[in-house]
Amino acid sequence: VSVDAAERPLFVGVDLGGTSIKIGLIDNQGRTITYRQTPTLAEEGPEAGAQRMGEAALAVVAEAGLSPADVGRIGLATPGTMDIPAGMLLEPLNLPGWRDFPIRDRVRHHAADLPVTYANDANAACYGEYWCGTGAKFHSMVMLTLGTGVGGGIIIGDMLINGEHSSGSECGHIIIDSSPQARWCHFGAGHLEAYASATAVVARTKELLEAGRKSTLVDCVAAGEEITPILVGREAERGDPLAMSIVSETARYLGIGIVSLIHVIDPNGVVLGGAMNFGGEATKLGRRFLAEVRETVQERGLAAATRDLQIEYASLGSDAGYVGAAGLARLDYPNQ
């Protein structure tokens, strides 16, 4: 989108991650005009980070030949824990040393005093898909972001479920197994994240191999390859039964988590984002994974809630976060 074709007002979306920051200048239709990515350099601390984000926000504006006065508002997405109304980063797991930092106001300070809307990164990604990705056709949706962990976002008619303590939509932390044998994630026993994240797939695979299960994965490990969901997916595509069963079980766990979520929210759609997707729509395995998720949900969900429920992969990839952050800023515009 050229600046001339862009629909105003314009917004800047910033997506802060543990290793990199994504920044885009976005128009009123959700189209990216200019974009840049910059390393987080978390070890330099939060004030330096806020300065980098503010400067990068101004840089994408300047790159488009515009000035801060052309920008309606900035949207800032960060990992939690956080206090959204206060604009505070509390204890982000992936940003050690960035505790109790007034990130919203410090980014504003470094970005020519442009007003900033603050959001959780998984919720922002959800809003990105809702605004101009897979979810654009939905009135309400649940998004699960499958990566190192399982992030979640829930939107009902433009309303994000942030919760009363900025801990809403933590869909990775619903409990799908209450038995004493339940698996653990960082936050407790039996959480969906302990079954359907990349971390969980690796852990489950290692346990099966350690238990002596036969698989071509054994040869891969012997050859020095590291166990990752990509490796498991590759061996599954080559027909290894153990790898295939790991993919299927992951789909089943995910389906069970989705059943709980749709019985609570009853949305139009569920969107699966994140890199832990066995190739997504682009591969046969990824399409099979999605089909198995859908099967589990159809089998186990209430008929009314599943009859015309759509479960699909996200379409914006890693752009969803900054685009969604800009979209959330747009909801707060005109500024009060």
Next chain:
Amino acid sequence: VSVDAAERPLFVGVDLGGTSIKIGLIDNQGRTITYRQTPTLAEEGPEAGAQRMGEAALAVVAEAGLSPADVGRIGLATPGTMDIPAGMLLEPLNLPGWRDFPIRDRVRHHAADLPVTYANDANAACYGEYWCGTGAKFHSMVMLTLGTGVGGGIIIGDMLINGEHSSGSECGHIIIDSSPQARWCHFGAGHLEAYASATAVVARTKELLEAGRKSTLVDCVAAGEEITPILVGREAERGDPLAMSIVSETARYLGIGIVSLIHVIDPNGVVLGGAMNFGGEATKLGRRFLAEVRETVQERGLAAATRDLQIEYASLGSDAGYVGAAGLARLDYPNQ
């Protein structure tokens, strides 16, 4: 509340159950002015039922010395399944023969053409507690109604989560156990309802007794008593270890379900309604049951979501449904 002291506008709330219908004339503060209860007589069919409801609505108005012109709107709560926007009862389990019935408009027809707001009964009970019961201090809340089944309601800032197919807030049907050993309710395996409803408590108790577990409950059964949560509670209060463990396990299951719900919604409070409460606040056992639910949630929930979360018993008892239905009618008033 006398009619003179009532704050206008006034509303009529109707709560349709499988065996009885509760009808109240409610003022703008949620206070009941006149009330009556009438048998459902489900076997006479839905049209006769709609007529009874319409006539009862007019009767509580007349009893207060008022006319239909004094009523702003009627709120009608029914069990599901249902299509709320269409005003249709679809397939209510407890009302055989009342399928695919335009209940909202038929009640309106029989109630002097007063406009009717249609709601799910568990959601209406939730709104009743939110408007003028335990939940009056909350901005957002989740309610679980523990009875034959486990009903649910979710409110975020006056917005009820009805879902896209009138199947939102079905909190009894989140999956808390994905193992092959999971218990079943009417709608599937591993649902909270299969663990924490009255039906589930009876089934779990019978299984333990059939497995030969020692308990004073064995003597009760031998003496011809029927196993009910009330009996289990009585024996638990008398110190029977098995009965006590059944109560504790029920609290633990409920706590696990609540953890999933608060990770999705992150509300201010969770309200426990329904008769399956081992005596509720009125008894030591009921208070202990609640304390054990709270312990499980504190132990297993995310710190941010549980730190100032309140979990309490409902306070309106079986009035919550018709009061809440009137409250939902009030949200739709003035009529469009």
